[in-house]
Amino acid sequence: KQEVTQIPAALSVPEGENLVLNCSFTDSAIYNLQWFRQDPGKGLTSLLLIQSSQREQTSGRLNASLDKSSGRSTLYIAASQPGDSATYLCAVMDSSYKLIFGSGTRLLVRP
Amino acid sequence: KAGVTQTPRYLIKTRGQQVTLSCSPISGHRSVSWYQQTPGQGLQFLFEYFSETQRNKGNFPGRFSGRQFSNSRSEMNVSTLELGDSALYLCASSFTGSDYGYTFGSGTRLTVV
Numbered sequence: 109k110q111e112v113t114q115i116p117a118a119l120s121v122p123e124g125e126n127l128v129l130n131c132s133f134t135d136s137a138i139y140n141l142q143w144f145r146q147d148p149g150k151g152l153t154s155l156l157l158i159q160s161s162q163r164e165q166t167s168g169r170l171n172a173s174l175d176k177s178s179g180r181s182t183l184y185i186a187a188s189q190p191g192d193s194a195t196y197l198c199a200v201m202d203s204s205y206k207l208i209f210g211s212g213t214r215l216l217v218r219p
Numbered sequence: 220k221a222g223v224t225q226t227p228r229y230l231i232k233t234r235g236q237q238v239t240l241s242c243s244p245i246s247g248h249r250s251v252s253w254y255q256q257t258p259g260q261g262l263q264f265l266f267e268y269f270s271e272t273q274r275n276k277g278n279f280p281g282r283f284s285g286r287q288f289s290n291s292r293s294e295m296n297v298s299t300l301e302l303g304d305s306a307l308y309l310c311a312s313s314f315t316g317s318d319y320g321y322t323f324g325s326g327t328r329l330t331v332v
Contacts, residue, residue: 142320150325151225151309157320197262204275205250207311207321209262 110135110202114210121188122218129183129213131198136176139201143172143183146195146212155196156183188217221245223312223324231330237298240327244291244312251293252321253285256307265308268293269315300331 111134121127131141140159144152156165156172158181164173169186185192195214199207224243232238244251253265264277268287285295291312297304307328311321 139318140320144323149307149328152311152323154320154322159318199262205252205267205269206264206275206277207252207254207262208264211261 110138110200110208112198112200112208112210114196114198114213116213117211118214118216120216120218123188123190125188125217126184126186127188127215129185129196129198129215131181131183131210133179133181133200133208135202136179137203138176139203139205141172141174141181141198141200142207143170143181144197144199146197152197188215190217190219193217223310223322225308225310225324225327227327228325229328229330231332232300234300234302234331236300237296238300238329239294239296240308240310240329242293242295242310242312242324244293244310245322248312248314248322249291250313250315250321251287251291252311252313253293253295254309254311255279256309256326257305262309265295297329302331305329305331 115130142157143155158174171184174181195212197212199209226241250269252267266276271287282298287293307326309326311323313321
C-alpha cells in the first residue's frame with residue numbers, strides 16, 4: 109500500500125530564506141508526483157507536476173525534484189516571501205489514477 | 220480559461236438527510252476525481268470517473284456514490300448523512316488522469332448537524 113510522508117509537518121522561517129520541503133513515498137510504481145499549495149479553507153493549487161520519467165521541474169522560485177528509485181521528492185522555494193505562507197501538499201498518482209497525499213507541511217514565512 | 224467549478228460552496232445539512240454536490244471540469248477534461256478532506260484523515264480518494272465510467276473507488280461506504288455525465292460534469296451523492304461526513308469535498312479534473320496533472324476546484328464545505 110502506497111504511503112506518502114512529508115517532513116517537516118510545520119516550518120516557520122524569516123522572509124528571504126531558501127527552504128526545502130521533503131516528501132517520501134513507499135512504492136516507486138507511480139505515474140507522476142504533484143506538489144500543491146493550499147490556503148486555509150481553500151482548494152488546492154497545483155504548483156509543479158513531475159512525470160515518473162523526469163527528474164525535476166521548475167516554475168519561478170520553485171523547483172521540485174524526483175528520485176523515484178529512492179522514493180523521494182523535494183520542493184525548493186527560493187527567497188521565501190510572506191505570501192508563500194500556506195500548506196504544501198505532495199501527492200503521487202498510482203496505477204489506478206488515484207492521488208495519494210501526504211499530510212502536508214504548514215509553512216509560515218515571517219516578515 | 221475557466222477552472223474547475225464546484226457548487227455549492229457551502230452546505231449545512233441535518234443527520235439522515237442526503238446531499239448532492241456538483242463539479243464542472245475544465246473544458247476538454249474527461250477525468251474527474253473526488254476527494255474528502257478532514258482535519259483528522261487528511262485528503263482521501265473517493266472515486267474517479269473517465270468518460271462516464273467509474274474507473275476506481277476509494278474505501279468509503281456505499282452511502283457515497285457518484286456519476287459522470289456525457290459532458291464530463293460530475294455529481295457525488297451522500298445519503299443518510301452522518302456527523303462524520305462533515306468535510307471539505309474537492310473535485311479535480313484532468314485530460315486523461317494519468318499523463319497530466321489534476322486541477323482542483325475550490326471545494327464544497329459540508330457541515331452535518
